[in-house]
Amino acid sequence: DSGVTQTPKHLITATGQRVTLRCSPRSGDLSVYWYQQSLDQGLQFLIQYYNGEERAKGNILERFSAQQFPDLHSELNLSSLELGDSALYFCASSLMDGGNSPLHFGNGTRLTVT
Amino acid sequence: AQSVTQLGSHVSVSEGALVLLRCNYSSSVPPYLFWYVQYPNQGLQLLLKYTTGATLVKGINGFEAEFKKSETSFHLTKPSAHMSDAAEYFCAVSDPGSGGGADGLTFGKGTHLIIQP
Numbered sequence: 135d136s137g138v139t140q141t142p143k144h145l146i147t148a149t150g151q152r153v154t155l156r157c158s159p160r161s162g163d164l165s166v167y168w169y170q171q172s173l174d175q176g177l178q179f180l181i182q183y184y185n186g187e188e189r190a191k192g193n194i195l196e197r198f199s200a201q202q203f204p205d206l207h208s209e210l211n212l213s214s215l216e217l218g219d220s221a222l223y224f225c226a227s228s229l230m231d232g233g234n235s236p237l238h239f240g241n242g243t244r245l246t247v248t
Numbered sequence: 249a250q251s252v253t254q255l256g257s258h259v260s261v262s263e264g265a266l267v268l269l270r271c272n273y274s275s276s277v278p279p280y281l282f283w284y285v286q287y288p289n290q291g292l293q294l295l296l297k298y299t300t301g302a303t304l305v306k307g308i309n310g311f312e313a314e315f316k317k318s319e320t321s322f323h324l325t326k327p328s329a330h331m332s333d334a335a336e337y338f339c340a341v342s343d344p345g346s347g348g349g350a351d352g353l354t355f356g357k358g359t360h361l362i363i364q365p
Contacts, residue, residue, distance in 0.1 A: 136291060160254045176357045177292075211285055220341065234299040237353075239291030242251065 137161060137245070139234040140225050140240035148248055152213040165189070167237060168200055174197055177217040183208055192203045197220030215247045251276040252341050252356035253275065261360040263319045267311075267326040269359050271339030274320060280324040280342040283313055286358075295337075309333070334363045 139161035147153055159166050168180040170193075174216040179192035183202035194200075196235075202208045212219060222244050255270040273279060280299050284292040296307025303315040309332075313324045322339060339356040 135294065138291070171339065177355045179353070179355075206329055226291070234297065236282065236294045237284075237292070239284075241289070241291045 136221075136238040136240065138225060138227050138240035140223075140243050142243060143241070144162065144246075147215060148158070149215055149217060151209050151215050151223050151247075152211065153215065153247075155212070155223055155225075155246045157208045157210070157225030157240060159208070159225075160238050162205065163227035163229050163238065165228045165230065165235070166202055166206070167226040168194075168208070168210050169224040170221050171224060171242070175221075177224075180210070187192065207240050217223040220245055220247045229235065250279065250341050250343055250354050252339050252354050254337075254339050254356035254359045256359055257357065258360045258362060260364060261329045262364045263331055264328050267324070267329045267333065267361065269321045269324040269337050269339075269361065271313075271324065271356060272320055273322065273339075273341045275341060275343060277343060278317065280314070282342070283307065283311070283316060283322070283324050284338045284340060284355075285309075285335050286338065292338060295324070328359075329363050331363050331365065334361055336352040336360050 139158040141156045163186045167182045170178045180194040181200050182190040197213050200210045212218045224242045226239045228235040252273045253272045282297045283295040286292045296305045298305045298315045307310045311326045336358045338358045342353045
């Protein structure tokens with residue numbers, strides 16, 4: 135058990151809809167990362183927050199947004215969903231801000247857009 | 249910019265045989281290196297990491313990896329494969345000079361390890 139909790143585990147929704155994925159980091163970790171994993175793209179970094187502030191942005195679409203709250207949990211909002219957004223979305227947390235601080239991954243949210 | 253290449257999207261070995269998963273990286277500075285494992289329906293789990301010091305790094309579940317600067321490699325090995333080792337393995341590289349941030353961490357595309365009975 136990594137200590138990172140992601141909800142929900144599965145999400146099925148229709149194109150054009152909006153969903154929110156939630157992540158609670160490991161106790162004591164200040165950094166939260168979001169990744170998208172798909173068969174064709176592999177593991178893609180989306181965005182990182184550190185202690186409530188956006189720290190780094192990767193291949194995140196404008197239709198997607200995220201935030202980290204004062205209690206350090208994070209939410210990833212996906213809007214105007216398309217079929218291609220179907221993927222496994224992982225949250226990870228780390229104690230420090232990148233560098234050699236290893237990431238601890240949750241079990242992911244599997245999003246299916248129909 | 250840094251990159252990670254994992255040779256072989258699928259590797260198949262017999263139970264009890266040597267496991268060798270290859271990882272080569274490109275980086276303008278000596279990097280931090282990681283191997284993660286992903287079991288079905290689970291998130292990634294850290295196997296081992298190299299930051300500084302001894303170039304042979306031991307990890308969990310009997311795995312180890314050796315950092316070879318001259319070859320820009322960080323191959324993962326295990327002397328004797330077990331059925332429970334079947335999983336997806338990811339090599340990752342982090343640039344210590346990136347100033348932090350996950351944009352400094354790059355994952356390879358992964359290698360699916362298959363264990364034949």
